Amino acid sequence: MYDDIGARLAALRRQKGLSQKELAQRLGALGEPVSDKALSKWEKGATLPSARQFLLACRALEVSDVSGEFMGAGLAKGLDGAGRRKLAEYAELLRRSGLYEPRPERGRAIRLYTLAASAGPGQFLDDGDFRWIDASGAPEGADFAVRVAGDSMEPRYHDGQTVYVKASPTVGDGEAGLFSWQGSGYIKILHDRPEGVRLHSLNPAYADIPVPEPAQLRVFGRIL
Numbered sequence: 001m002y003d004d005i006g007a008r009l010a011a012l013r014r015q016k017g018l019s020q021k022e023l024a025q026r027l028g029a030l031g032e033p034v035s036d037k038a039l040s041k042w043e044k045g046a047t048l049p050s051a052r053q054f055l056l057a058c059r060a061l062e063v064s065d066v067s068g069e070f071m072g073a074g075l076a077k078g079l080d081g082a083g084r085r086k087l088a089e090y091a092e093l094l095r096r097s098g099l100y101e102p103r104p105e106r107g108r109a110i111r112l113y114t115l116a117a118s119a120g121p122g123q124f125l126d127d128g129d130f131r132w133i134d135a136s137g138a139p140e141g142a143d144f145a146v147r148v149a150g151d152s153m154e155p156r157y158h159d160g161q162t163v164y165v166k167a168s169p170t171v172g173d174g175e176a177g178l179f180s181w182q183g184s185g186y187i188k189i190l191h192d193r194p195e196g197v198r199l200h201s202l203n204p205a206y207a208d209i210p211v212p213e214p215a216q217l218r219v220f221g222r223i224l
Contacts, residue, residue: 005054008070010043012061026060027053110135111144112162135164139224143167146178146187152206153187157223163187165221176223181211187223 013023020036020043027034032053041047049057055066063069111130135142142164148157156176157163171177173192178185179199188199191208197217199209211217 005048005070006043006045009039009057009061012063012069013043016061018061023057023060027056030056030060032056108136108138109133110138110142110164113144113146133162138164141166142224143221146185148187152201152203154203156202157187164224166224167221169219171219171222178220178223180218180220181209181216185220 013020018026020039024034024036024039034053038047042049058066058069109132112133113130130144133145135145138145143166145162145164148159148161148163151159153176165178168177171179171190173190176187176189178187179190180186181199186199186209188201188209191198191200192214197211197214199211201208
């Protein structure tokens with residue numbers, strides 16, 4: 001087994017175009033001083049790295065699937081070098097998207113959209129810009145949350161307040177909802193009347209927003 005681990009480390013090192021001395025320097029930069037002579041013993045199977053040394057060596061060699069590289073299992077099984085690189089690139093894309101970050105371990109967690117949904121002047125709601133928050137105190141049925149900006153929905157909703165939303169493609173007449181209209185996001189009361197559809201503000205200082213083409217009004221959900 002020592003021979004297998006050492007031989008694989010040596011092969012990975014050569015694939016990266018590194019000498020034993022250069023790999024030792026990388027390990028030193030990661031906080032694990034190792035001599036090139038020690039690396040030579042690993043690769044020959046004379047000695048075995050500690051668990052910490054082994055994992056840091058994998059990091060220095062940019063091994064993303066340790067079990068696949070050393071046990072013939074895992075997602076990288078059956079892939080050549082190019083395939084493994086593609087797998088690593090895809091994993092990085094998933095990390096950057098933010099859609100698959102770990103949720104808090106305790107309590108209930110939902111998404112808080114970090115671009116404020118406007119309760120005054122409209123601001124576009126970016127569907128992909130959010131973070132997970134502890135929502136153990138959120139109303140039952142809440143699917144996500146948004147942060148209010150502006151005072152047009154005073155006194156019910158305040159500037160900076162976090163409000164919870166039940167995702168739904170429709171909102172009833174007189175209900176508060178989260179809407180997108182002409183590229184802007186709004187928290188408003190929907191008025192769906194015979195004389196027309198409007199987004200109504202509770203603060204009388206703000207005029208209603210007419211919606212002459214209701215089919216183009218996007219509804220994110222109902223405010224709980």
